[in-house]
Amino acid sequence: MLSKQQLSLQTRNSFNINAICPTIYFPSSLTDLQLLTRVITTPFYILGEGSNTLFVEQQAPIIVKPNFLGISVVELAEHYQVTVGAAENWHALVSYCLERGINGLENLALIPGSVGAAPIQNIGAYGVEFADFCQQVEYFDMASASLHCLTAEQCQFAYRNSIFKTSLRNQAIITQVTLVFAKKWRANLSYNGLGHLPQTVTAKEVMQQVIHIRQKKLPDPAVIPNAGSFFKNPIVSSTEFSRIQQLHPTIPNYPQDDQQVKLAAGWLIEQAGLKGYRKKGVGVHEHQALVLVNYASENGADIVALAKYVQQQVLTKFDVLLYPEVRMITAQGEQNFVDLAVNDESK
Numbered sequence: 001m002l003s004k005q006q007l008s009l010q011t012r013n014s015f016n017i018n019a020i021c022p023t024i025y026f027p028s029s030l031t032d033l034q035l036l037t038r039v040i041t042t043p044f045y046i047l048g049e050g051s052n053t054l055f056v057e058q059q060a061p062i063i064v065k066p067n068f069l070g071i072s073v074v075e076l077a078e079h080y081q082v083t084v085g086a087a088e089n090w091h092a093l094v095s096y097c098l099e100r101g102i103n104g105l106e107n108l109a110l111i112p113g114s115v116g117a118a119p120i121q122n123i124g125a126y127g128v129e130f131a132d133f134c135q136q137v138e139y140f141d142m143a144s145a146s147l148h149c150l151t152a153e154q155c156q157f158a159y160r161n162s163i164f165k166t167s168l169r170n171q172a173i174i175t176q177v178t179l180v181f182a183k184k185w186r187a188n189l190s191y192n193g194l195g196h197l198p199q200t201v202t203a204k205e206v207m208q209q210v211i212h213i214r215q216k217k218l219p220d221p222a223v224i225p226n227a228g229s230f231f232k233n234p235i236v237s238s239t240e241f242s243r244i245q246q247l248h249p250t251i252p253n254y255p256q257d258d259q260q261v262k263l264a265a266g267w268l269i270e271q272a273g274l275k276g277y278r279k280k281g282v283g284v285h286e287h288q289a290l291v292l293v294n295y296a297s298e299n300g301a302d303i304v305a306l307a308k309y310v311q312q313q314v315l316t317k318f319d320v321l322l323y324p325e326v327r328m329i330t331a332q333g334e335q336n337f338v339d340l341a342v343n344d345e346s347k
């Protein structure tokens with residue numbers, strides 16, 4: 001199996017942090033995966049394209065970077081079934097499908113990252129999420145050293161969540177996913193920015209519009225390093241929401257099925273006066289308050305310090321606690337945000 005020692009991960013994470021990993025492995029077969037269970041004896045991290053990952057320290061743990069490639073399509077009477085290797089690029093998959101008239105992923109165009117990471121937080125955008133098309137996810141379980149498959153239901157998908165962030169967290173190496181698309185397609189134009197498109201629009205036109213909005217709204221990590229939305233949109237009870245709305249009548253809100261209400265984290269951060277805030281080479285993006293950006297820092301801890309500051313300011317103003325969507329990685333593997341200490345120097 002291909003592996004490298006003492007490798008800089010700077011070009012392998014969208015925050016552009018120069019963390020060094022002792023060893024990086026690129027498994028591409030079941031034999032490779034089984035070998036990993038014997039050679040890895042310390043904490044490790046499974047890395048896709050690093051667009052939802054923050055290396056907090058100069059040292060990274062051992063990295064496993066799955067290298068399973070390939071796309072295969074089966075045409076059924078009313079559906080297409082598409083099986084994709086974890087290392088394929090997500091946006092390339094979206095384009096591949098639309099080029100072949102396999103519609104459905106257009107609203108998820110231009111989300112950075114790998115196919116293998118898509119189920120982890122059930123990626124979503126413009127009213128559509130990965131779970132809508134997932135048939136099954138195949139993964140290698142490091143604990144039992146064997147391959148398993150989960151149906152979409154077994155994946156326990158929810159808003160930015162799945163079983164891969166709970167009971168299978170950091171031990172399931174996703175090797176491939178199988179998606180299913182109905183041949184009968186209807187555009188999903190429910191989201192702001194797509195509503196003006198006619199119902200006769202093609203999937204490719206929806207994709208172009210999504211790409212256009214995203215390029216306008218979001219900073220390109222290749223130009224200003226970032227990991228997209230840093231925090232999840234908080235979900236509060238309806239009682240809690242009424243309390244906040246009384247104090248802040250204009251608060252945007254999205255009622256959920258279960259008597260809960262989703263709030264817009266970006267709006268909360270903006271109202272806390274932090275849009276455009278900068279400190280120590282990092283900051284809150286000047287147009288998108290939900291995006292924390294790395295202008296010039298070498299140090300992942302500066303971004304953690306900023307995130308804690310943002311979290312504190314929003315808590316003080318709204319009594320709502322924001323949780324990061326981004327994964328925090330130290331030399332010891334993944335850490336919970338709440339457990340990360342911020343030294344006074346980087347505050």
Ligand SMILES: Cc1cc2nc3c(=O)[nH]c(=O)nc-3n(C[C@H](O)[C@H](O)[C@H](O)COP(=O)(O)OP(=O)(O)OC[C@H]3O[C@@H](n4cnc5c(N)ncnc54)[C@H](O)[C@@H]3O)c2cc1C
Pocket residue numbers: 014045046047048049050051052053066086111112113114115116117118120121122123124125170172173174175218219220221226227228229327
């Ligand atoms: C500009 C920008 C915009 C974004 N917009 C969106 C958006 O609209 N919607 C959205 O949902 N997300 C968005 N994101 C976040 C990011 O694109 C997704 O989370 C994406 O799925 C991350 O893919 P990755 O390969 O880079 O994952 P990484 O950052 O490498 O890893 C993320 C998580 O997946 C795990 N993982 C990766 N590969 C595997 C594998 N093969 N097996 C098991 N675990 C694995 C990692 O261990 C980690 O827990 C955005 C990010 C950026 C930078």
